[in-house]
Amino acid sequence: MNTYLAASIGGIFIGLSATIMLGLIGRIAGICGMINGVLEQPSERNWRLLFLLGLLGGAYIFHSFTSTPIPLPNDAPLLQMILAGLLVGFGTRLGNGCTSGHGICGMGLSSMRSITATLTFMATGFATVFFMRHILG
Amino acid sequence: MKNGIVSIFAGALFGIGLALSGMTDTSKVIGFLDLFGAWDPTLIFVMGFGVATTFLSFKFILRSPHPLISDRFYLPTTTDIDYRLITGSALFGIGWGLYGYCPGPAIASLTYGQSSSFIFVTALVVGSISQRVLMDPKASS
Numbered sequence: 001m002n003t004y005l006a007a008s009i010g011g012i013f014i015g016l017s018a019t020i021m022l023g024l025i026g027r028i029a030g031i032c033g034m035i036n037g038v039l040e041q042p043s044e045r046n047w048r049l050l051f052l053l054g055l056l057g058g059a060y061i062f063h064s065f066t067s068t069p070i071p072l073p074n075d076a077p078l079l080q081m082i083l084a085g086l087l088v089g090f091g092t093r094l095g096n097g098c099t100s101g102h103g104i105c106g107m108g109l110s111s112m113r114s115i116t117a118t119l120t121f122m123a124t125g126f127a128t129v130f131f132m133r134h135i136l137g
Numbered sequence: 138m139k140n141g142i143v144s145i146f147a148g149a150l151f152g153i154g155l156a157l158s159g160m161t162d163t164s165k166v167i168g169f170l171d172l173f174g175a176w177d178p179t180l181i182f183v184m185g186f187g188v189a190t191t192f193l194s195f196k197f198i199l200r201s202p203h204p205l206i207s208d209r210f211y212l213p214t215t216t217d218i219d220y221r222l223i224t225g226s227a228l229f230g231i232g233w234g235l236y237g238y239c240p241g242p243a244i245a246s247l248t249y250g251q252s253s254s255f256i257f258v259t260a261l262v263v264g265s266i267s268q269r270v271l272m273d274p275k276a277s278s
Contacts, residue, residue: 003159007182010158014183015190017151022195024143026204026211029151031241036265047144052244054148059245061149062156071162071246073253080235081253085243085260086267087232092240093268095225096215099239100151102226103184108191109212116218121230128234129170 018105021051030101031055032092091121139206152245158183161246163237170234225268232264 018029025047034048041048063070074081092098095117097106102121106114159165160183168177203209233239238246238257246254 003179004182007158007179008186010154010156010160011183011186012190013150013154013157015187015194017147017154018187018191019194019198020143020147020150022204022210023198024205025140025207026209027144027207028211028213029147031239031244032265035240035244035262039262039266040269047140050141051144051148051151054145054150055152055155055241055245056248057145058149058152058154059156059161060152060248062153063248066157068156070249072164073249073251074163074237076236078256081257082260084232084236084238085257086264087228087235088238088240088243089232089261089264089266090268091225091227091229091232091264093225093265094272095222095229096213097226098229098241099184099233100241104187104191105195106213107188108195110192111213111216113213113216113218113222117222117226120223120226121233124227124230125170125234126172128231129167130173132235133167133171133174 014100014104015108018100018108022105028101028105030097030105032089032098033096033101036093095121143206151241152248154183154187155242155245160239161242161249166237166239166242167234170237 021027021029027047029051034051037048038045038052062068095102097114097117102114102117107118155161159179165177166180168175169180171177198204199210236257240261243254243258243261247258
């Protein structure tokens with residue numbers, strides 16, 4: 001499939017997933033919020049855990065049914081991988097959202113907070129890759 | 138029970154969307170973030186169509202007093218644009234650019250069985266817990 005078409009349909013699927021969560025059970029489909037909830041909020045653990053398991057299942061189903069090869073792992077040095085994970089975890093917790101919560105859901109609600117967050121993490125994402133690829137690299 | 142069925146179905150749809158769109162491929166994400174190099178704009182379409190979908194559907198959904206099978210909407214109430222939002226998002230973007238995973242694709246990629254995903258997700262969880270322990274020790278979640 002054309003990659004632009006795949007990205008567009010993928011985006012619609014993600015938007016529909018968020019639509020189902022809000023429309024049926026009134027929840028925002030924010031992944032980092034779910035991770036934190038699973039870790040720290042036992043009474044509300046199950047639906048969050050099931051959503052996260054669904055993520056794994058969905059990716060599995062996609063690759064098995066379409067015979068699309070799974071992506072190669074990123075060969076960045078271990079230290080960079082760990083630092084990146086720490087920053088993503090720390091930052092999304094501090095900023096209360098990630099690409100799904102602020103990006104897909106918050107912007108869908110036209111929240112100024114989410115628009116600001118999304119512009120900020122896009123900007124530092126662009127800046128980081130620029131630095132790593134074109135200054136260090 | 139009903140919430141669980143809805144969640145696993147929606148999660149699977151989200152996971153298919155991530156894998157189909159290329160978000161679980163770190164080289165593609167880095168290519169998208171490489172604005173000043175060989176920029177690959179494809180992932181703009183993921184965000185664009187994703188937000189277009191929620192923008193339309195959320196307006197419609199929120200006209201109802203409550204969701205279809207639950208008693209209320211759980212919407213964020215904070216509206217402050219403060220240093221936590223900006224600093225947190227800025228740090229998240231740096232981590233995203235360093236490796237190419239945001240939380241959703243990182244979790245979905247666990248299904249690939251690559252040790253890198255497990256290491257990344259462990260670091261993500263440690264980072265998230267340390268934010269709370271270091272900055273909000275008294276917060277009850």
